[in-house]
Amino acid sequence: MQRQESGARVDAESIGLSALVFLTEDGERLGRFLASTGISPAELKATAGSPEGQAGVLDYLLSDESLLMVFAAEAGIDPGAIAPAREALVGGGDAKRFAAENYTSGNTSGRMSSKRASKRWPGPGA
Numbered sequence: 001m002q003r004q005e006s007g008a009r010v011d012a013e014s015i016g017l018s019a020l021v022f023l024t025e026d027g028e029r030l031g032r033f034l035a036s037t038g039i040s041p042a043e044l045k046a047t048a049g050s051p052e053g054q055a056g057v058l059d060y061l062l063s064d065e066s067l068l069m070v071f072a073a074e075a076g077i078d079p080g081a082i083a084p085a086r087e088a089l090v091g092g093g094d095a096k097r098f099a100a101e102n103y104t105s106g107n108t109s110g111r112m113s114s115k116r117a118s119k120r121w122p123g124p125g126a
Contacts, residue, residue: 012088015077016054019061022071029067033060051089058086
């Protein structure tokens with residue numbers, strides 16, 4: 001069981017880092033991310049390798065379905081894998097609350113409902 005959880009964490013980290021690269025490869029995309037989350041480039045750099053920072057990037061993608069779909073297509077990732085990856089990174093009630101607030105009941109497609117996530121950044125140690 002430990003090994004499976006560890007493997008899920010590695011996959012989640014891979015998705016989180018891929019999402020970060022996706023955002024930083026495009027200046028306009030990165031600018032929108034920084035403006036939306038309110039973090040500075042220095043804060044992004046400081047938290048980029050942390051599970052919380054990667055989860056924050058995935059939160060941002062999950063809050064914008066069209067951006068999520070572009071990322072998933074470019075990365076060759078099933079869009080339905082993003083929310084579970086976010087949960088694997090930080091787990092706990094926040095991820096479950098996020099999913100409950102942003103996905104319709106019974107929706108297993110990985111697509112957002114009409115609800116949207118609040119704009120926030122977990123920051124270091126969140």
